[in-house]
Amino acid sequence: MKVLGVLGVIAGVIAASVALHLHFIYAKAVDLLEKEVTANIDEKGLEYLQSDEYREMFELIDYKTDYGIIVMLLGVVAVLISIYPAVKKFKIAWVGVAFGLLSFVIGAAYGTHMFS
Numbered sequence: 312m313k314v315l316g317v318l319g320v321i322a323g324v325i326a327a328s329v330a331l332h333l334h335f336i337y338a339k340a341v342d343l344l345e346k347e348v349t350a351n352i353d354e355k356g357l358e359y360l361q362s363d364e365y366r367e368m369f370e371l372i373d374y375k376t377d378y379g380i381i382v383m384l385l386g387v388v389a390v391l392i393s394i395y396p397a398v399k400k401f402k403i404a405w406v407g408v409a410f411g412l413l414s415f416v417i418g419a420a421y422g423t424h425m426f427s
Contacts, residue, residue: 312396316404319393323410326385330417333375333382338421341375344368379422386414 348368351359359365389411397404420426 312399312401315392316396316401316407319389319396319404319407320410321407322385322392323389323407323414326382326389326414327410329385330382330414333378333421334417337378338375341372344372348372376422376424379418379420381418381422383415383418383422386411386416386418389414 348365351365389407391411393404393407393411397408
């Protein structure tokens with residue numbers, strides 16, 4: 312039981328760190344990239360949409376959704392690993408549950424276009 316609880320906490324910490332990377336670093340970079348794409352469309356016109364540069368930038372912008380889904384799934388895994396030991400009175404496993412839920416919420420926000 313203790314091993315499963317510790318594994319759940321480790322999974323929760325990993326999921327939370329990936330979620331915080333998505334929220335504070337990757338999402339901010341994608342917002343700047345979206346502004347650059349909008350400025351290029353305004354400057355170069357609609358033919359910019361057919362360029363390879365636009366396709367590469369759009370792939371990076373689109374990956375934010377995929378990254379959010381990955382974070383959401385990591386959060387679910389952390390919760391599933393941690394919930395049984397937490398219910399069986401291994402209190403440190405609640406940390407894994409909390410980090411897993413935090414990761415799930417952040418992943419759902421970006422992976423499902425909840426705030427788009």
